[in-house]
Amino acid sequence: MLFRFKKKSDIPSSEITPYRVYQQRREFLKTAAFAGAIAATAPSLLLPRSAQASAFGPNLTRGKFATDEEPTPYDAVTSYNNFYELGTGKDDPAENADKLITRPWTVTVDGEVHNPKQYDINDILKRFPMEERIYRLRCVEAWSMVVPWIGFELGALLKEVEPTGKAKYVAFETLFDPERMPGQTRNVLQWPYREGLRLDEAMHPLTILSVGLYDKMLPGQNGAPIRLVAPWKYGFKSIKSIVRITLTETMPQTSWNMANAGEYGFYSNVNPTVDHPRWSQSKERRIGDFLKRETLMFNGYDDEVSQLYAGMDLKKNY
Ligand SMILES: Nc1nc2c(c(=O)[nH]1)N[C@H]1C(S)=C(S)[C@@H](COP(=O)(O)O)O[C@H]1N2
Ligand SMILES: [Mo]
DSSP, X not given: OOXXXXXXXXSOGGGOOHHHHHHHHHHHHHHHHHTTHHHHXXXXXXXXXGGOOOTTOTTOEEOTTOOOSOOOXXXXXXXXXXXXXXXXXXXXXXXXXGGOOOSSOEXXXXXXXXXXXXXXXXXXXHHSOOEEEEEEEEOTTSEEEEEEEEEEXXXXXXXXXXXXXXXXXXXXXXXXXXXXXXXXXXXXXXXXXXXXXXXXXXXXXXXXXXXXXXXXXXXXXXXXXXXXXXXXXXXXXXXXXXXXXXXXXXXXXXXXXHHOTTTOOSSOBOOTTSOBTTBOOSEEEETTOSSOEXXXXXXXXXXXXXXXXXXXXXXXXX
């Protein structure tokens, strides 16, 4: 396995970073919680805004599939975004995020299921056990970041709706509402944004629905209130602000494939050996780094996912 947690003793003091600072503050908050009544109100007085308590309670589990790489600072993760519904520039989503009102919010799960459901987002937050997953995310445009997502396995939700024997794929749709998503007044893509996974990819334990990052509720620019994260695929597969999940018998249409099928396939697994028609995929720039690094097969998650594609020609199924 490639993944392990650094032991505390492995970390030189020179390596103090925003993420470590955040972890230390979390430890402080957990300790403070034992102090009882004071803790209920005191953290906001004692700590700067950026360190205020986790929205997900003290019981958050951590560590599954965690990379030991340094997470990208919160400010970078929330200010350099791709979210065309909130504008096509990298800083547009953060600027326009206040338009994206996320309450009330319903996620409809339908199609080839025995038990179709409409989930209110507040019920999702209460019902599914939340975990921190520190994942690499590799954008198709050859930059990458490491994000401490908060979320739960998509498989847990899919089990509740009981896929029928015909279900082979899972289709996802983002909200369509040009008032809350001003970018939808321009036809840069066909709205709503659509994505899809094969059912076995969707059921894979790496695949999560995320509702937060760095212990905070997901900011609008990162796909509030709920978005997909499939870390072995190019970033555009990780669809934001989901309102519908539909199980289907046939391969669903996806926005980027509809826009340019020659450049964006259905699978879009991170693959350094298959170039994008307009640029190489062999290297990537980690946000904040100066030098590029090698891109890893399946974004480094090959131990976990390569068996999903056994016998497939990944040049054809790009
Ligand atoms: N609905 C929707 N989801 C989306 C996008 C988008 O434009 N609209 N952009 C995708 C792309 S190209 C990437 S790289 C990731 C970026 O996620 P982040 O901004 O949280 O890093 O979101 C993906 N999800
Ligand atoms: Mo992307």
